[in-house]
Amino acid sequence: MKDLYLIYKNLTRKKLRLFLTSFAIFIAFLIFGAVTALQGALNSGVEMSADNRLVVVHKVNFTQSLPYSYVNKVKSIDGVDKVTHSNWFGGYFQEPANQVVTFAVDPDTYFDVFEELVLPPEQMASWQQNRASILVGERLARANDWAVGDRIPLSSNIFTNKDGTITWDFEIAGIFNGETEQVDTGYAVFHYKYFMETQTWGGDYVGWMILTTSDPSINEQVGKAIDASFANSQAETDTSTEKAFNKAFIEQVGNIGLIIFGVVFMAFFTILVVVGNTMILAIRERTSEIAMLKTLGFTSARIFRMVLAESCLLSFIGGLLGLGAAYLLLQGVSQQLARFLPNLVLDSSIVLQGLFYMLVLGLITGIVPAVRALRLNIITAFAKG
Amino acid sequence: MTSMLSQSWVVIVMNLRSLPRRIWMSLAMVLASAVVVAILLAFLAMARGFEATLEGAGSDDIAFMLRQGSAAELNSSIVKEQVDLLETAPGVMSDGDGPLVSPELYVIVDGIKKTTQTEANIPLRGIHPQGIKLRNSFQLVQGRMFTEGTDELIVGEGILREFDGFELGEEVRFGKYSWKVVGVFSTGGNVFESELWADARVIQSLYNRGSSYQSVRMKLSSPEQLAQVQAFVESEPRLNQDTQSEAEYFSQQGQSLSYMALFGRIISSIMALGALAGALNTMYTSVSDRATEIATLRAIGFSHMSAFIGTMVEAMTLATIGGIVGSIAAFLLFDGINASTLGGSFTQVVFKFELTPDLFKQGAYLALIIGFFSGVFPAWRAARVPVMTAFQNAR
Numbered sequence: 001m002k003d004l005y006l007i008y009k010n011l012t013r014k015k016l017r018l019f020l021t022s023f024a025i026f027i028a029f030l031i032f033g034a035v036t037a038l039q040g041a042l043n044s045g046v047e048m049s050a051d052n053r054l055v056v057v058h059k060v061n062f063t064q065s066l067p068y069s070y071v072n073k074v075k076s077i078d079g080v081d082k083v084t085h086s087n088w089f090g091g092y093f094q095e096p097a098n099q100v101v102t103f104a105v106d107p108d109t110y111f112d113v114f115e116e117l118v119l120p121p122e123q124m125a126s127w128q129q130n131r132a133s134i135l136v137g138e139r140l141a142r143a144n145d146w147a148v149g150d151r152i153p154l155s156s157n158i159f160t161n162k163d164g165t166i167t168w169d170f171e172i173a174g175i176f177n178g179e180t181e182q183v184d185t186g187y188a189v190f191h192y193k194y195f196m197e198t199q200t201w202g203g204d205y206v207g208w209m210i211l212t213t214s215d216p217s218i219n220e221q222v223g224k225a226i227d228a229s230f231a232n233s234q235a236e237t238d239t240s241t242e243k244a245f246n247k248a249f250i251e252q253v254g255n256i257g258l259i260i261f262g263v264v265f266m267a268f269f270t271i272l273v274v275v276g277n278t279m280i281l282a283i284r285e286r287t288s289e290i291a292m293l294k295t296l297g298f299t300s301a302r303i304f305r306m307v308l309a310e311s312c313l314l315s316f317i318g319g320l321l322g323l324g325a326a327y328l329l330l331q332g333v334s335q336q337l338a339r340f341l342p343n344l345v346l347d348s349s350i351v352l353q354g355l356f357y358m359l360v361l362g363l364i365t366g367i368v369p370a371v372r373a374l375r376l377n378i379i380t381a382f383a384k385g
Numbered sequence: 386m387t388s389m390l391s392q393s394w395v396v397i398v399m400n401l402r403s404l405p406r407r408i409w410m411s412l413a414m415v416l417a418s419a420v421v422v423a424i425l426l427a428f429l430a431m432a433r434g435f436e437a438t439l440e441g442a443g444s445d446d447i448a449f450m451l452r453q454g455s456a457a458e459l460n461s462s463i464v465k466e467q468v469d470l471l472e473t474a475p476g477v478m479s480d481g482d483g484p485l486v487s488p489e490l491y492v493i494v495d496g497i498k499k500t501t502q503t504e505a506n507i508p509l510r511g512i513h514p515q516g517i518k519l520r521n522s523f524q525l526v527q528g529r530m531f532t533e534g535t536d537e538l539i540v541g542e543g544i545l546r547e548f549d550g551f552e553l554g555e556e557v558r559f560g561k562y563s564w565k566v567v568g569v570f571s572t573g574g575n576v577f578e579s580e581l582w583a584d585a586r587v588i589q590s591l592y593n594r595g596s597s598y599q600s601v602r603m604k605l606s607s608p609e610q611l612a613q614v615q616a617f618v619e620s621e622p623r624l625n626q627d628t629q630s631e632a633e634y635f636s637q638q639g640q641s642l643s644y645m646a647l648f649g650r651i652i653s654s655i656m657a658l659g660a661l662a663g664a665l666n667t668m669y670t671s672v673s674d675r676a677t678e679i680a681t682l683r684a685i686g687f688s689h690m691s692a693f694i695g696t697m698v699e700a701m702t703l704a705t706i707g708g709i710v711g712s713i714a715a716f717l718l719f720d721g722i723n724a725s726t727l728g729g730s731f732t733q734v735v736f737k738f739e740l741t742p743d744l745f746k747q748g749a750y751l752a753l754i755i756g757f758f759s760g761v762f763p764a765w766r767a768a769r770v771p772v773m774t775a776f777q778n779a780r
Binding site for chain 1: 409410412413414416417420421423424427428431453454455456457459460461462492493494495498501503504505506559560561592648652655656658659660662663665666667669670719722724726727731733
């Protein structure tokens with residue numbers, strides 16, 4: 001108990017320095033929390049992908065389409081469980097800048113393949129029955145303030161409606177949600193057949209196919225079988241796991257992401273070095289006091305523990321406040337950024353990482369002066385002081 | 386006045402010469418200032434490089450047309466009949482080979498990125514010889530032009546830098562068809578260098594595009610003609626294009642990374658606050674370290690002002706050294722490094738980080754701001770130290 005009082009007194013002896021040091025640590029961890037969450041949000045597509053889902057795209061590039069007949073061919077390949085397909089609509093709401101991610105999908109199979117998406121059965125039924133209706137993801141609906149039953153005009157930046165406009169009117173039949181918070185629900189889906197019949201180019205093609213295999217262990221084998229069956233055709237395919245596909249897509253954003261996060265983490269560690277240096281010096285100043293404590297009969301081990309506890313305490317005060325502020329900040333902006341970055345959350349793994357760095361900072365900055373205190377010879381200390 | 390100057394000078398020299406005594410604290414402050422400046426410069430250099438690559442591509446006297454609402458070449462489509470109509474628009478220039486109008490196609494193909502060895506989107510542009518005349522800075526740096534009607538293509542220098550397998554003479558395969566690289570071109574560092582170019586008609590037939598195109602560029606006799614072309618497109622019911630100048634189109638596309646500059650400024654301002662806290666610690670330590678000296682000087686008649694100025698100069702010096710170190714580090718680490726990212730057209734834009742002099746100026750301001758604020762409060766304290774207490778505390 002006395003030790004705690006001493007630690008408290010030591011910490012608060014120079015209030016200004018205590019404030020400045022904890023503030024610097026606070027800033028470091030605020031940035032750490034916010035930027036790590038941002039990075040996690042960018043990579044969330046990779047983490048959320050199912051193990052047994054494969055994506056089949058045109059070999060030239062995924063923006064090229066595949067013949068519709070491929071869907072049935074893929075269905076008949078061994079090891080393929082369920083198949084569905086999707087077309088990019090290029091949707092926007094009122095203004096081209098207000099992009100709405102929209103896919104034209106097969107209403108009967110889409111939600112079988114994406115099992116993590118849930119919606120009330122009656123909404124599902126009403127969507128499946130009404131060809132001109134649309135299902136909207138929960139996050140997208142929230143961002144635009146849409147509710148079930150609303151009529152929304154969606155324009156396409158690619159396709160033209162047969163009525164001569166570039167806009168389709170949809171009725172919102174339902175709002176789908178994710179099983180967990182990390183599932184992306186920032187998009188909308190409508191009927192593939194309706195899309196093909198109402199757009200001027202018409203035709204029988206799908207953008208890409210998504211399928212599940214009966215077991216993740218046969219993924220590679222199934223992928224090869226699919227690609228082999230379309231080899232040397234007009235449209236060769238390229239099959240990869242959903243994870244690999246999402247990862248490749250994120251890597252398109254490229255090394256700039258890597259550079260940014262690298263730079264920010266470098267900065268995080270430098271601030272810690274700067275702060276650590278101050279903390280070490282602050283304790284070093286007290287050499288003669290420590291000698292005094294030893295003279296009074298404090299054991300070396302006890303002083304060692306006290307010094308270490310003081311630096312850890314300081315590190316945790318600033319660090320926890322910083323992480324807390326990062327959490328509040330993310331809560332505040334995630335509403336606004338929901339459209340671009342659906343999964344901006346400070347999850348437990350980030351908190352654990354943060355706690356780990358706080359502990360490391362506390363230990364490293366404490367260990368140097370603590371060892372000095374441990375070894376301190378009372379006589380030389382007083383002689384110097 | 387002169388006595389104050391000479392007093393201050395003495396204090397400044399004394400402070401600076403006693404720096405080695407506080408070497409670790411001083412280094413910490415230099416480091417803090419350096420990192421903040423380096424981070425700011427890294428973000429600004431990235432945004433600047435990206436903007437320069439896109440904005441350098443557009444001309445004011447080229448009208449650029451996309452299907453209404455399309456926003457990018459990839460999404461747009463324009464049929465042959467519309468192209469023929471557009472050629473009759475007022476103010477379009479012509480040369481010996483006909484009107485300087487370039488209908489173009491934009492197909493996305495996959496290339497393997499050197500850095501990650503993963504597939505990334507590259508634009509394959511279908512173009513006619515008239516279109517090449519619309520790129521002023523176009524220059525073949527290796528090989529020759531593609532021959533019309535063949536499966537030959539030329540590659541931009543940016544593609545060559547960032548992607549594998551596009552060297553002169555290589556065969557490249559996109560799905561079923563293979564192409565032969567017969568030339569390498571430069572367009573002065575702008576975004577066109579991140580593209581592959583081939584004959585528009587060959588692409589129409591290989592990619593089932595019929596006779597349709599995706600964008601149209603046309604050379605105008607002057608930038609003022611643009612309004613007339615827009616009016617012409619409006620009044621013609623068979624046309625549904627959005628018309629803007631090419632410069633405008635690319636500057637819009639260039640803005641997609643402007644959030645980077647904003648993000649960089651926000652991050653570095655927050656970091657600057659953290660660094661400032663560290664720097665303030667340094668300067669307060671410096672003042673308390675020199676308490677006896679300051680008190681002595683004051684006792685023998687030095688002014689408050691000289692103590693203030695001495696501390697101020699020490700802080701500014703440390704922050705400036707940090708700023709210089711940070712700028713040099715940013716320059717060595719970031720200037721000219723190649724980067725690529727997804728641009729507005731959903732394809733890779735290859736660009737270089739650019740550290741221009743005006744960016745260094747912004748870095749310098751930041752360092753000076755840190756120096757000023759970390760100096761002013763401790764300097765105030767130094768000037769205010771009551772002589773007696775200082776002597777007592779120094780014991």
